[in-house]
Amino acid sequence: xxxxxxxxxxxxxxxxxxxxxxxxxxxxxxxxxxxxxxxxxxxxxxxxxxxxxxxxxxxxxxxxxxxxxxxxxxxxxxxxxxxxxxxxxxxxxxxxxxxxxxxxxxxxxxxxxxxxxxxxxxxxxxxxxxxxxxxxxxxxxxxxxxxxxxxxxxxxxxxxxxxxxxxxxxxxxxxxxxxxxxxxxxxxxxxxxxxxxxxxxxxxxxxxxxxxxxxxxxxxxxxxxxxxxxxxxxxxxxxxxxxxxxxxxxxxxxxxxxxxxxxxxxxxxxxxxxxxxxxx
Amino acid sequence: xxxxxxxxxxxxxxxxxxxxxxxxxxxxxxxxxxxxxxxxxxxxxxxxxxxxxxxxxxxxxxxxxxxxxxxxxxxxxxxxxxxxxxxxxxxxxxxxxxxxxxxxxxxxxxxxxxxxxxxxxxxxxxxxxxxxxxxxxxxxxxxxxxxxxxxxxxxxxxxxxxxxxxxxxxxxxxxxxxxxxxxxxxxxxxxxxxxxxxxxxxxxxxxxxxxxxxxxxxxxxxxxxxxxxxxxxxxxxxxxxxxxxxxxxxxxxxxxxxxxxxxxxxxxxxxxxxxxxxxxxxxxxxx
Numbered sequence: 001x002x003x004x005x006x007x008x009x010x011x012x013x014x015x016x017x018x019x020x021x022x023x024x025x026x027x028x029x030x031x032x033x034x035x036x037x038x039x040x041x042x043x044x045x046x047x048x049x050x051x052x053x054x055x056x057x058x059x060x061x062x063x064x065x066x067x068x069x070x071x072x073x074x075x076x077x078x079x080x081x082x083x084x085x086x087x088x089x090x091x092x093x094x095x096x097x098x099x100x101x102x103x104x105x106x107x108x109x110x111x112x113x114x115x116x117x118x119x120x121x122x123x124x125x126x127x128x129x130x131x132x133x134x135x136x137x138x139x140x141x142x143x144x145x146x147x148x149x150x151x152x153x154x155x156x157x158x159x160x161x162x163x164x165x166x167x168x169x170x171x172x173x174x175x176x177x178x179x180x181x182x183x184x185x186x187x188x189x190x191x192x193x194x195x196x197x198x199x200x201x202x203x204x205x206x207x208x209x210x211x212x213x214x215x216x217x218x219x220x221x222x223x224x225x226x227x228x229x230x231x232x233x234x235x236x237x238x239x240x241x242x243x244x245x246x247x248x249x250x251x252x253x254x255x256x257x258x259x260x261x262x263x264x265x266x267x268x269x270x271x272x273x274x275x276x277x278x279x280x
Numbered sequence: 281x282x283x284x285x286x287x288x289x290x291x292x293x294x295x296x297x298x299x300x301x302x303x304x305x306x307x308x309x310x311x312x313x314x315x316x317x318x319x320x321x322x323x324x325x326x327x328x329x330x331x332x333x334x335x336x337x338x339x340x341x342x343x344x345x346x347x348x349x350x351x352x353x354x355x356x357x358x359x360x361x362x363x364x365x366x367x368x369x370x371x372x373x374x375x376x377x378x379x380x381x382x383x384x385x386x387x388x389x390x391x392x393x394x395x396x397x398x399x400x401x402x403x404x405x406x407x408x409x410x411x412x413x414x415x416x417x418x419x420x421x422x423x424x425x426x427x428x429x430x431x432x433x434x435x436x437x438x439x440x441x442x443x444x445x446x447x448x449x450x451x452x453x454x455x456x457x458x459x460x461x462x463x464x465x466x467x468x469x470x471x472x473x474x475x476x477x478x479x480x481x482x483x484x485x486x487x488x489x490x491x492x493x494x495x496x497x498x499x500x501x502x503x504x505x506x507x508x509x510x511x512x513x514x515x516x517x518x519x520x521x522x523x524x525x526x527x528x529x530x531x532x533x534x535x536x537x538x539x540x541x542x543x544x545x546x547x548x549x550x551x552x553x554x555x556x557x558x559x560x561x562x563x564x565x566x567x
Binding site: 006008009010011012013015016017019020021022023024025026027028030031034078079081082084085086095097098099100101102103104105106107108109110111112113114115116117118119125128155158159184186187188212215216218219222223232233236237240246249250253256257260261264 | 287290291294295298299301302305306308309310312313315316319329365368369370372373375376377380382383385388391392394395397398399400401402403405406407408409410413425426428429432436461465486490492493496497507510511514515518522523526529530533534536537538540541
């Protein structure tokens with residue numbers, strides 16, 4: 001539009017760019033430096049060596065992968081029917097039903113965590129109902145264990161599955177459905193042979209993004225999980241605030257950042273090559 | 281003919297199954313937050329569900345004790361200031377990213393959008409280490425700055441969607457007629473962007489108001505925010521007052537959600553999925 005687009009853009013970008021530089025980039029550099037350097041010992045890889053030998057770290061690394069994979073998969077199972085339902089509605093009805101997904105999306109994670117302690121707890125709603133039905137005291141442990149974490153995670157993640165999936169489902173050409181119906185395909189066949197394969201871009205992107213998001217979860221495992229559900233983020237908090245071991249906390253931060261960058265980077269590369277193949 | 285009828289029945293049964301599954305998941309998503317509402321109105325000392333007696337005792341306790349009021353005021357202050365900073369920074373940035381091509385654009389974009397990709401816990405730890413070095417942890421300013429950079433990407437995405445719907449010819453005409461860039465931005469670009477900017481302010485306020493992890497790392501006993509107060513309260517034995525706080529937060533989320541749906545451009549609303557992108561495309565980072 002103008003002769004010097006670079007300078008023009010810099011004028012508009014300056015405030016956001018300076019904030020990102022000062023409050024995002026510099027802190028991230030601080031983490032990397034803190035993970036390998038301390039005033040007392042100078043440069044050392046002690047924090048990483050300590051982590052490699054720590055059973056606590058290895059266990060929570062494994063837990064993080066387990067919970068993230070399970071959370072992403074379960075959220076996909078729950079989110080698919082919703083996305084499919086939304087994709088078949090008329091625009092007006094869809095806008096209404098969308099609110100049912102948007103409200104939980106905007107609801108504070110703490111409100112949900114509190115609600116689940118009320119629902120799943122020992123004297124919670126589910127256990128009370130079960131006791132009433134059984135006529136005696138029934139206690140199914142659902143809080144401060146893996147069940148609680150999964151309930152919290154899936155409840156949080158389902159909207160993130162629905163949005164990309166819905167976009168994918170709406171992109172399917174309606175005439176394909178007409179064609180297969182005329183050819184006499186039954187609904188299950190239509191689903192397995194047409195809908196599901198054609199929605200695969202949405203499925204993969206939803207699975208990847210929910211998995212990546214889950215690896216950094218902090219509040220849900222802390223409030224709904226038990227001792228066996230400590231994830232990397234909780235370990236970061238533990239080393240920072242309980243033991244004041246900033247080097248170890250920073251090293252875990254770097255590892256977490258590495259995992260996320262690796263997965264997201266691979267996914268982006270993959271999407272770009274597929275995009276090029278399609279010529280978009 | 282008979283086969284046709286059979287096929288129709290199969291289609292209908294299959295549709296019904298899909299509907300039932302979808303309704304169950306909708307209920308799973310919405311009901312937990314709603315269950316909190318009756319509990320918040322339960323009578324003093326009554327912790328059962330559904331409550332046997334109703335009263336405003338929990339709200340009275342929330343609004344009369346400084347353990348809850350001080351964090352509430354702190355959160356309102358932080359969210360308010362952050363929203364202003366975010367709008368001032370994100371609206372022009374979104375404009376530059378949509379309208380200009382320049383060397384290093386991808387890099388600049390990646391840096392500004394990185395708070396969406398980087399796990400919040402990592403961001404929070406980095407800010408904690410950094411502000412400790414500056415002697416600023418526990419200050420309101422540190423939390424405001426932390427929240428601002430965290431929210432900027434969401435608002436950039438929201439506003440960028442609005443800018444893409446504007447006709448660049450109008451800006452071109454203004455430039456040709458001699459408008460300088462300040463006039464162009466304030467008198468030509470901004471007036472067309474009002475819905476996106478209002479939505480951006482609401483999102484910025486709500487995200488900051490609800491944010492826990494950054495505030496958990498950066499706040500001190502004097503600067504505790506409402507979510508941090510809630511977090512420690514849920515962790516150390518649930519106080520019934522949380523039901524009242526949760527109800528207020530749910531009402532706020534519902535309000536923001538409704539306004540955001542109404543502010544969406546008509547075309548996006550009809551598009552359904554496209555309509556969702558405005559308010560929901562940014563991946564919310566895990567908390």
